[in-house]
Amino acid sequence: FFPQMISSQQNHVVNTIETMPPETITASPTLVQRIRKVFSRELLVTLALGQVLSLLVCGIGLTSKYLAHEYHANTPVFQSFLNYILLFLVYTTTLAVRQGEENLLAILKRRWWKYMILGLIDIEANYLVIKAYQYTTLTSVQLLDCFTIPVVLLLSWFFLLVRYKAVHFVGVGVCLLGIGCMVGADVLVGRQQGLGDHKLLGDLLVLGGAMLYGISNVCEEFIVKNLSRVEFLGMMGLFGSFFSGIQLAIMEHKELLKVQWDWQIGLLYIGFSACMFGLYSFMPVVIRRTSATSVNLSLLTADLYSLFCGLFLFQYKFSGLYLLSFVIIILGLVFYTSSSTYVAQDPRVYKHFRNAGHPITDTPTLGPLEPSVTYTSLRQEIEEEPRIRVA
Numbered sequence: 001f002f003p004q005m006i007s008s009q010q011n012h013v014v015n016t017i018e019t020m021p022p023e024t025i026t027a028s029p030t031l032v033q034r035i036r037k038v039f040s041r042e043l044l045v046t047l048a049l050g051q052v053l054s055l056l057v058c059g060i061g062l063t064s065k066y067l068a069h070e071y072h073a074n075t076p077v078f079q080s081f082l083n084y085i086l087l088f089l090v091y092t093t094t095l096a097v098r099q100g101e102e103n104l105l106a107i108l109k110r111r112w113w114k115y116m117i118l119g120l121i122d123i124e125a126n127y128l129v130i131k132a133y134q135y136t137t138l139t140s141v142q143l144l145d146c147f148t149i150p151v152v153l154l155l156s157w158f159f160l161l162v163r164y165k166a167v168h169f170v171g172v173g174v175c176l177l178g179i180g181c182m183v184g185a186d187v188l189v190g191r192q193q194g195l196g197d198h199k200l201l202g203d204l205l206v207l208g209g210a211m212l213y214g215i216s217n218v219c220e221e222f223i224v225k226n227l228s229r230v231e232f233l234g235m236m237g238l239f240g241s242f243f244s245g246i247q248l249a250i251m252e253h254k255e256l257l258k259v260q261w262d263w264q265i266g267l268l269y270i271g272f273s274a275c276m277f278g279l280y281s282f283m284p285v286v287i288r289r290t291s292a293t294s295v296n297l298s299l300l301t302a303d304l305y306s307l308f309c310g311l312f313l314f315q316y317k318f319s320g321l322y323l324l325s326f327v328i329i330i331l332g333l334v335f336y337t338s339s340s341t342y343v344a345q346d347p348r349v350y351k352h353f354r355n356a357g358h359p360i361t362d363t364p365t366l367g368p369l370e371p372s373v374t375y376t377s378l379r380q381e382i383e384e385e386p387r388i389r390v391a
Contacts, residue, residue, distance in 0.1 A: 047330070149172060
């Protein structure tokens with residue numbers, strides 16, 4: 001038996017790069033191919049989707065500014081309440097008519113308290129950031145609101161087990177550099193909008209809101225990728241409308257009575273609600289395609305869109321640094337989305353949001369548990385290494 005095996009091994013031929021025909025060896029990619037690899041269709045679609053979200057945020061900011069400064073309607077809770085009511089009418093009712101495990105009552109039975117906490121976090125995140133404009137300057141809000149990005153990075157690392165490469169941190173750094181350039185331009189042209197009174201309180205409100213935004217975005221990413229977009233939006237509509245209605249009745253009913261209602265104010269409220277509803281409905285689609293971190297980096301351009309609109313609507317002063325900051329932020333987005341992240345799934349620590357209500361039985365293992373690594377990407381990576389065929 002052994003001589004026959006040795007003879008068969010001697011007859012086995014291994015082709016290496018030297019012995020393979022030249023036409024079968026893949027040449028190294030050219031510069032044009034590398035550029036096409038970076039600026040792929042998937043990357044351009046991702047950038048475009050992120051900018052749609054930024055335009056919606058710009059619409060939210062412009063309508064809020066008109067309501068607060070032109071018509072003296074300081075009603076942030078009521079504005080959020082209108083959005084949650086729309087989510088309730090569209091998505092919560094959709095869950096109510098579904099059958100089986102995706103029915104509204106079945107979802108509430110399994111994980112109602114988790115969505116209740118998430119709804120409270122989302123409501124207060126919106127309230128804190130909008131409230132901060134009364135105490136600090138627009139420049140401070142723009143700068144400190146970026147605190148959402150490191151919060152999302154850390155939470156994604158520890159709870160979603162996302163692992164980043166050096167190019168992702170470079171992309172984040174470049175985007176934050178673009179925000180610094182924009183803030184510097186604000187200082188140079190004197191666009192210090194906001195009262196600036198009790199600035200420390202306003203800055204703390206922004207930091208608190210940014211942290212809550214980060215928690216909400218990471219939870220949203222996990223839910224839309226593992227459960228359902230409609231489930232997330234339906235639960236936000238249910239608990240958001242309930243708790244924001246209570247907060248409205250307690251804190252803002254007097255302000256609401258002071259509003260001088262006319263058709264112009266009505267149109268502004270409708271415009272705000274439409275932009276907010278579009279943002280909430282469209283953001284899970286983009287997060288499912290990319291990640292919460294990529295979405296928050298894309299939203300950094302929203303302030304610049306608001307500025308460009310303000311050049312015509314509010315007679316803002318223009319500076320070339322604004323265009324430079326826009327280019328820098330887009331460049332950072334290209335860096336971040338040009339490479340894939342990966343998820344390290346360790347069965348000892350990775351816990352799903354699902355709760356089917358059945359006991360989990362531990363399966364016996366023959367050895368120590370080893371963490372598995374799953375790569376996720378916006379697109380398939382093109383292999384640059386030549387294939388070595390073994391025959």
